[in-house]
Amino acid sequence: MRLVSLAAAAALLAGCSGGGDDEAARTVTVATTVEARDTVSQAVAPATQGSIAAAVARVLPSVVSVQTTSFGGGEGGGSGVVFDRSGLILTNNHVVEGTTSVTVSFNDGPQGPYAAEVVGTEPARDLAVLHVEAENLEPVQLADSSLLRLGDPVIAIGFPLDLGVTVTSGIVSGLNRTIESPNGDLTGLLQTDAAINPGNSGGPLVDRAGRLVGINTAGIREDGTEGIGFAIAIDGALPVIERLSRGAPSGEAWLGISFGSVDSESAAVQLGLDSSTRGAAVTVVYPGGPGAKAELAVGDVITVADDVPIRNANALQTLIAKRKPGDELDLEVIDSRGPRLVTITLAPRTPGEVP
Incomplete structure (x- = not known):
């Protein structure tokens, strides 16, 4: 893997794509439907002080080893983390992709290994949710x-x-x-x-x-x-984890554009904008997609979406992850000619819409 440098109006933009997987890659395996319950407590600000050993001791009961078997008897593995007491476990899609069986072993607490079901996967975000039947699980706590x-x-x-x-x-x-x-x-x-x-x-x-x-x-x-x-x-x-935990198809909404962060004065100025401008700049508009239909153009900077300020590309990606295909987004957009309002209808990704 390598860092991506998107060809954009501003070379200073940190690249962010609104889509890029094909239909097969988006297929979600649903082995069972599990309602998330007893989930982790509300996230708080990350702690910057404290003993590493104490932090490790606190989280270690929530860390698991994931072992996989694939066609032909190949074996692989990775790691995971307990998300809630019902047995939901988070890991990467690439850990379980193409496997025929998955087991989970706990470092502390329940004995194992336990057979794990793949509740759902989202290849485009490299996320997977597993489920095991085990008791006395310690879910990880979240920070913001x-x-x-x-x-x-x-x-x-x-x-x-x-x-x-x-x-x-x-x-x-x-x-x-x-x-x-x-x-x-x-x-x-x-x-x-x-x-x-x-x-x-x-x-x-x-x-x-x-x-x-x-x-x-x-x-x-x-x-x-x-x-x-x-x-x-x-x-x-x-948002992706919560959707997959319900056994729902990924159905990830798509803007039909790639976008990057305008999160510095230099990036804003290079686009011909006021130095205080922050947002997500359009770097590619895919023909026939929602962005093209809404007449978005390379160099447009999305600063607000549905009344939510967009300060960088990740903010826009996070907002889109909470929406579904068919939803409309009201965007405040600015380019070197000035601001304008755009309404865009989100669509599901389909083959051929992106390179």
């Missing part, structure tokens, strides 16, 4: 990942390289990152220098109080590259 700042301390926990539970620590190195994946661009990611190795995928990235801020998803392993890992910010993931 939108309040993270560059330099905040974080801890990655998982089961890499068949070594057993492993803890690494670092800082938040970047926000709202975009990387390429086999199922399209992953957007709104947290970047960290905490080591994320094969097997860490799906495990938690937590703050100094052991509260979840992200789901580890990828580490860059290229010659000469060190300390670059990525996690799915939990704030943006929650």
Whole structure:
């Protein structure tokens, strides 16, 4: 994987795609329908102080090892985290994609391994929800990942390289990152220098109080590259997780555009806008899609959507994740000629709508 640099009106934009997977990639496996209950408590601001050991001890009962079998007897694995007491477990789609069986083992608490059902997957967000029949589970607590700042301390926990539970620590190195994946661009990611190795995928990235801020998803392993890992910010993931937990199809709504962040004075000025402008800038408009029908154009900056201020690309992606195809969005848009209002009807992704 590599960082994505979208060809845009402003090279300073952090790329963010509104879609990029095909129909097969969007298929959701629903083995059972589970109503989320006894879920984690309301998220709070991430903790930046405290002992790493104490944070690990607090979250460790919620961390699981995920083992998979695929056609032909191939074996794989990753990590996961307990989301609620009913047995819902979060992991990455790529951990369970193409598997014939999934089992889960707990580091602390219930004995295992337990057979796990895949409740639902969202390949475009690299998220999967599993369910196990087990008692006395300890759900992870949440922190508000939108309040993270560059330099905040974080801890990655998982089961890499068949070594057993492993803890690494670092800082938040970047926000709202975009990387390429086999199922399209992953957007709104947290970047960290905490080591994320094969097997860490799906495990938690937590703050100094052991509260979840992200789901580890990828580490860059290229010659000469060190300390670059990525996690799915939990704030943006929650709407998808809640939908999949109900066994609902992904049906992810699509704007028919790619967009990037205008989150600095230099990015705004380069687009010919006032330096105080913040929002999500259109970098690609896909022919025949909702954006094209609404006459959006490359260089347009979306600053408000349905009365919600849009300060960057991740804010727009998070809002879209809470909507469904057929919903209308009222957008406040600005370009170098001035502001205007646009109403756009969200559509489901279908083959051929994006490259």
